[in-house]
Amino acid sequence: MKEGISSRQAILLITICRIISVLTIMSAIYMGPANQDTWIVVLTSFIYTILASIPILFLSNKFNNLTIIEYMEKIFGKFVGKVVAIIYAIFYTRTAILFSYIAIQMIRSSFLPDTKPIITIVVLMISCVYIASKGSEVIARFAETFVPIILIMISIFIALGYNNVDLSVLLPIYKDSTFLNINYGAIQLAFTFIDINILAMITPKLENKKEINSIFIKSVVYSLVFVLASVVATQGSLGVEQARHSNFPFLAYIRRIKAYSIFERIESIYIIMWILAMIIKITTYIYISSQGIKEIFKKKSGNMFLYITGALVGLVTFYVAEINPIIPEVVEIGFPEYVYYFTHKTLIPLIAVIVYLFRRKTFEEQQKLRN
Amino acid sequence: MLRLKEGMITVEKNKRNLIITIYLLAISIILSSCTGGREIQELGIVTSIGMDIEDDKVIVTCEVINTTSGNTQSGSSTHSPKEVVFIQGEGTTVFEAVRGTTLTFDRKLFFSHVNTIILGEEFAKKGIAEFLDLVLRDNEPRENMYILVAKGGKAYDVMGIKGDLSQSAGNYLHDVLEDSRYNGKSLNISVAEYYRYYYEENNEPVIGIVQKKEKKVIDEERKKIEPTKSILDVGGGAVTKRDTLIGYFSPNEMFGYNFIVDYIKGGLIVFNTPKELSENKPIIGSEGKFTVVEILKSKTKKNVTITDGKIHLNINIKVRGALAEENKAIDISNMEVIDVLERASSEEVKKLISKTLNKGQKEFQQDNFSIGELVHHKYPKVWKKIAKDWNNIFSEITYNINVETEIVKTGIINVPSNLRKRR
Numbered sequence: 001m002k003e004g005i006s007s008r009q010a011i012l013l014i015t016i017c018r019i020i021s022v023l024t025i026m027s028a029i030y031m032g033p034a035n036q037d038t039w040i041v042v043l044t045s046f047i048y049t050i051l052a053s054i055p056i057l058f059l060s061n062k063f064n065n066l067t068i069i070e071y072m073e074k075i076f077g078k079f080v081g082k083v084v085a086i087i088y089a090i091f092y093t094r095t096a097i098l099f100s101y102i103a104i105q106m107i108r109s110s111f112l113p114d115t116k117p118i119i120t121i122v123v124l125m126i127s128c129v130y131i132a133s134k135g136s137e138v139i140a141r142f143a144e145t146f147v148p149i150i151l152i153m154i155s156i157f158i159a160l161g162y163n164n165v166d167l168s169v170l171l172p173i174y175k176d177s178t179f180l181n182i183n184y185g186a187i188q189l190a191f192t193f194i195d196i197n198i199l200a201m202i203t204p205k206l207e208n209k210k211e212i213n214s215i216f217i218k219s220v221v222y223s224l225v226f227v228l229a230s231v232v233a234t235q236g237s238l239g240v241e242q243a244r245h246s247n248f249p250f251l252a253y254i255r256r257i258k259a260y261s262i263f264e265r266i267e268s269i270y271i272i273m274w275i276l277a278m279i280i281k282i283t284t285y286i287y288i289s290s291q292g293i294k295e296i297f298k299k300k301s302g303n304m305f306l307y308i309t310g311a312l313v314g315l316v317t318f319y320v321a322e323i324n325p326i327i328p329e330v331v332e333i334g335f336p337e338y339v340y341y342f343t344h345k346t347l348i349p350l351i352a353v354i355v356y357l358f359r360r361k362t363f364e365e366q367q368k369l370r371n
Numbered sequence: 372m373l374r375l376k377e378g379m380i381t382v383e384k385n386k387r388n389l390i391i392t393i394y395l396l397a398i399s400i401i402l403s404s405c406t407g408g409r410e411i412q413e414l415g416i417v418t419s420i421g422m423d424i425e426d427d428k429v430i431v432t433c434e435v436i437n438t439t440s441g442n443t444q445s446g447s448s449t450h451s452p453k454e455v456v457f458i459q460g461e462g463t464t465v466f467e468a469v470r471g472t473t474l475t476f477d478r479k480l481f482f483s484h485v486n487t488i489i490l491g492e493e494f495a496k497k498g499i500a501e502f503l504d505l506v507l508r509d510n511e512p513r514e515n516m517y518i519l520v521a522k523g524g525k526a527y528d529v530m531g532i533k534g535d536l537s538q539s540a541g542n543y544l545h546d547v548l549e550d551s552r553y554n555g556k557s558l559n560i561s562v563a564e565y566y567r568y569y570y571e572e573n574n575e576p577v578i579g580i581v582q583k584k585e586k587k588v589i590d591e592e593r594k595k596i597e598p599t600k601s602i603l604d605v606g607g608g609a610v611t612k613r614d615t616l617i618g619y620f621s622p623n624e625m626f627g628y629n630f631i632v633d634y635i636k637g638g639l640i641v642f643n644t645p646k647e648l649s650e651n652k653p654i655i656g657s658e659g660k661f662t663v664v665e666i667l668k669s670k671t672k673k674n675v676t677i678t679d680g681k682i683h684l685n686i687n688i689k690v691r692g693a694l695a696e697e698n699k700a701i702d703i704s705n706m707e708v709i710d711v712l713e714r715a716s717s718e719e720v721k722k723l724i725s726k727t728l729n730k731g732q733k734e735f736q737q738d739n740f741s742i743g744e745l746v747h748h749k750y751p752k753v754w755k756k757i758a759k760d761w762n763n764i765f766s767e768i769t770y771n772i773n774v775e776t777e778i779v780k781t782g783i784i785n786v787p788s789n790l791r792k793r794r
Contacts, residue, residue, distance in 0.1 A: 111510065113510055171744075171747075172749070175748075175751035239568075239570050242563070242570055245507075245570075256515055264515075265513075
C-alpha cells in the first residue's frame with residue numbers, strides 16, 4: 001500500500017511553517033498600527049487568511065488529485081498554464097531562498113558569529129535536500145515527530161518568561177489604532193502567510209482528500225494561537241518599541257528568561273528547536289519547488305531537479321547573505337512585496353477559479369469521458 | 372539474470388556504505404564545533420564592565436576572570452588576589468575602547484557572562500543611549516545585565532571593591548543587587564528593562580546606583596594592616612532625563628519610588644510608635660521609640676482622573692506585613708493596638724511616597740513614575756493633546772495616597788521584653 005500524508009501530519013507541517021516565520025523575525029509587529037494592538041491584528045488576520053486562501057482551497061478541492069502546478073496547466077491551457085507553473089516554481093524557490101537567508105542571518109549574527117556562512121549554508125542545504133529527496137511523506141513524518149515537541153517547547157518558553165512580561169504594555173486597547181489600520185495590518189499579515197501553497201502541492205498525497213478545508217483551518221487556528229502568544233509575550237517583555245528595534249524579537253525574549261534560578265541562558269535549547277523548525281520549512285519549500293519544476297518538465301521520477309534547486313537555493317542564499325546584511329528589508333515588508341504575495345496567494349488562483357467556472361462544462365465533460 | 376541482480380544489489384550496498392561513511396566522517400568533524408570555536412583558555416571572560424569618560428575619550432574597564440589562576444573555589448575567603456584582573460581600554464567609542472584592549476591584554480574579551488554594567492557619573496551625565504548601542508547590538512552581552520550609575524565617582528573606582536565572601540568584585544556587586552529585594556531602597560533594573568522605560572513616551576527612567584563607602588575593619592589581624600575597608604552601597608537611584616543623569620533619589624526616596632512603581636519585593640517600614648499606646652503600661656526596662664513592620668507583600672494600584680481639566684493621581688497600596696521589631700512598651704497582643712500600628716505604618720508609607728513624588732514634581736520636574744502612561748491608557752485622546760507638554764503638566768498634578776497595612780504576624784513573642792504581661 002502506498003503511504004500518503006495523514007491529515008494530522010499535514011496540519012503539523014503547515015502549522016510549524018506558519019509559526020516559524022513569526023518566531024524568527026516577527027514581522028507582525030511592524031504591520032498595520034504597529035503598536036500595542038498587534039494582538040488584535042493577529043486575531044483579525046484569521047478572517048483574511050481564510051478569505052485570501054479560498055481560491056486555492058476551492059481549486060484544491062476540485063482537483064484533489066493534482067498539485068497547483070498541474071491544475072493551473074489544466075485550467076489555463078498548455079502555454080499559459082506552463083507560464084503560471086513556472087511563476088509558482090520560482091515563487092517557491094524564492095521562498096526557500098528567503099527563509100534560508102533569514103536563517104543564515106540569525107545564525108551568523110546571534111549564535112555562530114565566527115562561523116563562515118558558507119559552512120552553515122552547506123550543512124543546512126545538505127540536510128534539507130537529503131530529507132526532501134526522501135519525499136513528501138518523509139517530510140510529513142519528520143514534522144509529525146518533531147513539531148509536537150517544538151510546540152510544547154515554545155509553550156514552555158513562553159510560560160517561563162512570565163516574570164518579565166508586563167501586560168500593561170498592551171494598554172490602551174484599540175485607542176491608538178483605527179479600525180482601518182488594524183484591518184490593513186491583518187490583511188498584510190494574511191498575505192505574508194503563504195503556507196497554503198504547501199497544502200496546494202501535497203493535496204494529491206493526502207490520505208483523506210475530503211479534509212483539505214479542515215486541515216487548513218485547523219493549522220491556521222493552531223498557528224495563530226502560538227503567534228498570538230509569542231507576540232504578546234515578546235511585546236510584554238521587551239515593550240512595543242524595543243521589540244521593534246530587535247531583528248529577532250522572540251530570540252531577545254528567550255534571552256531574557258530567568259526563572260526559578262535554573263531556567264536561564266536557555267536559548268541554546270530554543271536554537272535547537274528553531275533549527276529543526278527552520279529545516280522543516282526550508283525542506284518543504286525546496287521540495288515543493290523541485291516538485292513544481294519536475295511537473296513542468298513532466299518528469300515523474302528522479303531527484304535531479306531537487307539537487308539543482310538545493311544548489312541554487314544554497315548559492316543564491318550565500319550570495320545574498322554576503323552582499324546584503326540588512327534584515328529590516330525582510331522584516332518590514334514593503335508594498336510591492338505584499339502585491340507579490342497577494343498575486344501568488346490569491347490573485348492567480350482567483351483568476352484560475354473564474355476561468356474554471358467559465359470552462360466548467362468542458363471539465364465536467366472531460367471527467368465524464370474519463371469515467 | 373539473478374547474478375546481475377545480485378551484482379546490482381552489492382553495488383547499491385557499497386554505495387550506501389560509502390555514503391554512510393562520508394556522512395559519519397563529515398558529521399564527526401562538524402559536531403565537534405571546531406569551526407569558529409574559541410577555547411576557554413583563549414577567552415577573557417568579562418563579569419562586569421565599567422564605562423567612563425575622560426577628556427572626551429571613552430574608558431572601558433572590564434573585570435576579567437583569570438582562568439589560569441587555578442584557584443576559583445567557591446566560598447573560599449582566602450582568595451588569590453589574581454582570581455580576577457582589571458583591564459582598561461580607551462577609544463572614541465565603546466567598541467573601539469573594548470577592542471583597544473587587544474593591544475595590551477593577552478586575551479580577547481568575551482562578554483556573555485557580564486552581569487553588571489556600571490556607568491561613571493560623568494559618563495551618565497553625557498548621555499547613555501549612544502554608548503549602549505554596542506550592548507544591544509552585539510550578540511555576546513546579555514540584555515539581562517544590571518545597569519548602575521557610580522554615584523559621585525568613576526565606574527572604575529567602584530569596580531575593584533571586593534566583598535568579604537564573594538569571589539570577585541563583580542560578583543559582590545551582583546550579589547548585593549540580588550539581595551536588595553529584602554530592602555526596597557535600591558533598584559536593580561536590567562538593560563532591557565531600562566530600554567523598555569526609555570522607549571515609553573514621556574517617561575524618564577530611573578537606574579540603580581552604586582557608591583563607594585568606607586567602613587572600619589573589625590578583624591584584629593587585618594586591622595593592623597588596613598584600618599578601613601571599602602564597601603559598596605547600592606541604596607538610592609539615579610534619575611535620568613531621557614538618557615542623561617540629572618540627579619539622585621536617596622535610599623528612603625527610592626523606597627517611596629519602589630512603592631509607587633510597584634517594585635516592592637520586601638523591606639522594612641520603620642516608624643515612630645504612637646505615644647498613646649504605651650501610656651500607663653507596666654514598663655520593666657528601657658523604652659525605645661520605633662516599630663518595624665517587615666513587608667511580606669505589597670501591591671500598588673494607580674489610576675488617574677481628570678476633573679475640570681485637572682489631572683489627579685490616586686495611589687492605592689495594600690501592604691501585608693509582619694511586626695518585626697517593637698522598641699516601645701506596648702501590648703501587641705491587643706488587636707486594637709495592632710490596628711493603631713497598621714495605621715501608623717500606612718502613614719509612614721504615605722510620607723515616603725509624598726517625599727519622592729514631591730521631589731519628582733518640584734526638583735526634577737519630570738515624570739519618573741510612568742504616570743503619563745496611566746493618562747495614556749485611560750484618556751488616550753487627552754494624552755495625544757498633552758503628551759508633548761507632559762513633564763510640565765506632571766509637575767502640577769494633584770495626588771492622593773491611600774495605604775492599607777495589614778499586620779499578619781507578630782513573631783514568636785506576644786509583648787515586647789520591656790513590658791510586663793498582665794495576669
